Amino acid sequence: MKKKRVIPVLLHKEGWLVQSKNFKEYKKLGNPQKAVQRLSEWDSDELIYLDISKNETYSTNRGDTAAPEYRDLPDLLGEVSKVSRMPITIGGGIQTLQDIEVRLRAGADKITINRAALADPSLIKLASREFGRQCIVVSIDYEEIDEKRHLRVGNQKTPNSNPLEVVEWLLKVEELGAGEILLNSVSRDGMKSGYDISFLGQVADRLRIPVIACGGAGNWEHMAEVLSETNVDAVAAANIFHFQDQSVYLARKYLTSKGLPVRPPSIQSRRG
Amino acid sequence: MKSKICILDYGSGNVTSVKNAFDRLGLESRISNEVADIAKASHLVLPGVGAFKASMEKIEANLPFNVIRTEISEGKPLLGICVGMQVFAESGYEFEVHPGLNLIPGSEVIELPMDISKPHVGWNSIKVENSHPILNNIDDGADFYFVHSYFLSKINNQSLIASCDYGVKFPAVVAQDNLVGVQFHPEKSQKNGDKLLTNFVELVQ
Numbered sequence: 001m002k003k004k005r006v007i008p009v010l011l012h013k014e015g016w017l018v019q020s021k022n023f024k025e026y027k028k029l030g031n032p033q034k035a036v037q038r039l040s041e042w043d044s045d046e047l048i049y050l051d052i053s054k055n056e057t058y059s060t061n062r063g064d065t066a067a068p069e070y071r072d073l074p075d076l077l078g079e080v081s082k083v084s085r086m087p088i089t090i091g092g093g094i095q096t097l098q099d100i101e102v103r104l105r106a107g108a109d110k111i112t113i114n115r116a117a118l119a120d121p122s123l124i125k126l127a128s129r130e131f132g133r134q135c136i137v138v139s140i141d142y143e144e145i146d147e148k149r150h151l152r153v154g155n156q157k158t159p160n161s162n163p164l165e166v167v168e169w170l171l172k173v174e175e176l177g178a179g180e181i182l183l184n185s186v187s188r189d190g191m192k193s194g195y196d197i198s199f200l201g202q203v204a205d206r207l208r209i210p211v212i213a214c215g216g217a218g219n220w221e222h223m224a225e226v227l228s229e230t231n232v233d234a235v236a237a238a239n240i241f242h243f244q245d246q247s248v249y250l251a252r253k254y255l256t257s258k259g260l261p262v263r264p265p266s267i268q269s270r271r272g
Numbered sequence: 273m274k275s276k277i278c279i280l281d282y283g284s285g286n287v288t289s290v291k292n293a294f295d296r297l298g299l300e301s302r303i304s305n306e307v308a309d310i311a312k313a314s315h316l317v318l319p320g321v322g323a324f325k326a327s328m329e330k331i332e333a334n335l336p337f338n339v340i341r342t343e344i345s346e347g348k349p350l351l352g353i354c355v356g357m358q359v360f361a362e363s364g365y366e367f368e369v370h371p372g373l374n375l376i377p378g379s380e381v382i383e384l385p386m387d388i389s390k391p392h393v394g395w396n397s398i399k400v401e402n403s404h405p406i407l408n409n410i411d412d413g414a415d416f417y418f419v420h421s422y423f424l425s426k427i428n429n430q431s432l433i434a435s436c437d438y439g440v441k442f443p444a445v446v447a448q449d450n451l452v453g454v455q456f457h458p459e460k461s462q463k464n465g466d467k468l469l470t471n472f473v474e475l476v477q
Contacts, residue, residue, distance in 0.1 A: 002438055003395040043462050045395060082292050087417060087460045107288040109460060132322040134391040134419045179391050210393050263395050263415055
């Protein structure tokens with residue numbers, strides 16, 4: 001039987017893993033490689049690794065931490081994928097087919113594009129032809145304002161300036177050849193208020209490709225809700241996985257106990 | 273004999289993931305498309321991520337496939353992963369029809385049914401159909417990581433080692449003589465994947 005996926009999201013900014021709230025406040029959490037290794041040792045279903053660096057710095061430039069220093073993104077990805085037994089989806093800074101190839105070659109299994117797809121939707125089609133649609137995840141951020149959903153492009157403060165409706169964009173992305181959608185409510189980012197169930201349910205029913213729900217997980221019950229009440233294929237979350245060593249195990253244990261079709265929790269494997 | 277794995281490099285595919293998996297298992301492997309490395313290798317791996325036609329074109333452009341064909345016919349084990357297994361087919365129907373390597377004559381690559389969510393992404397269980405050493409110590413019903421929209425069809429019953437169910441029953445593991453193909457990604461399938469890769473390396477000529 002096909003299982004629903006539980007996917008931790010790591011946010012990376014200029015050499016550090018960070019925690020985000022509403023896409024504007026960032027708290028430094030530590031070393032990327034250690035976090036990836038820990039999630040891999042707990043047999044996480046997958047990992048989404050988003051690079052939100054504002055500049056090309058992949059080194060913390062601090063001699064006083066034990067954190068490894070990385071030359072560039074492929075270097076970082078290469079090191080991170082060495083310790084990962086789980087599939088990695090990498091996002092951030094992808095503009096061209098070449099950018100995708102570099103990331104796949106460095107050890108990513110899938111890539112996710114967001115702004116580049118909005119700027120030039122044909123990138124989705126070209127990428128899906130070249131690499132297969134299964135490795136092209138299109139990430140979509142939206143805000144909830146007065147019960148309506150508005151596309152959010154980057155950090156812009158005027159969400160209405162993009163004339164595309166979220167659902168319209170989702171259907172277009174699917175038609176162009178995306179393999180999966182990572183659907184993220186910015187309004188719920190870091191808020192621990194639960195997933196946007198009604199909208200996720202509506203979207204998952206309209207699309208043929210898998211939808212990964214993101215934004216708002218404050219506890220495992222929120223994950224159970226979205227998995228039992230909608231047809232999303234996966235639940236993703238960032239902050240909830242950060243502060244507990246056994247988080248992946250606990251999530252799957254809880255969801256299994258609720259009768260949801262996830263992989264049963266597995267005890268930690270120390271082989272990396 | 274100490275195994276030497278050659279991960280066939282055709283300019284695509286997730287070669288690094290596969291290399292990382294062998295490294296973690298302490299198995300010596302090399303990423304190459306050189307004739308000398310292919311000849312010296314005890315085992316060949318054809319990894320895969322991508323579309324059938326794009327992969328076939330890259331294989332034709334970058335691999336000395338006549339040499340590989342000879343090595344296979346002399347009994348060298350070859351493991352095809354995902355698209356690396358699909359190209360065993362006589363022909364593939366992704367976007368348009370395109371010939372495959374025809375290692376399994378009569379087989380073809382077709383799309384998963386229309387009425388299910390695609391691609392098939394994530395963990396799914398396999399059902400053992402025929403015993404084979406590639407599945408040693410792996411339970412019937414074990415979960416593996418899949419990511420694909422197409423599958424290899426028209427495989428004869430004896431070659432079907434394990435199947436998977438996703439709207440249709442399709443081959444998850446096939447084997448024919450020294451050829452082994454897996455639709456899932458063993459390099460990303462954690463303990464079950466590690467067992468399968470170890471089993472592959474234990475297959476001898």
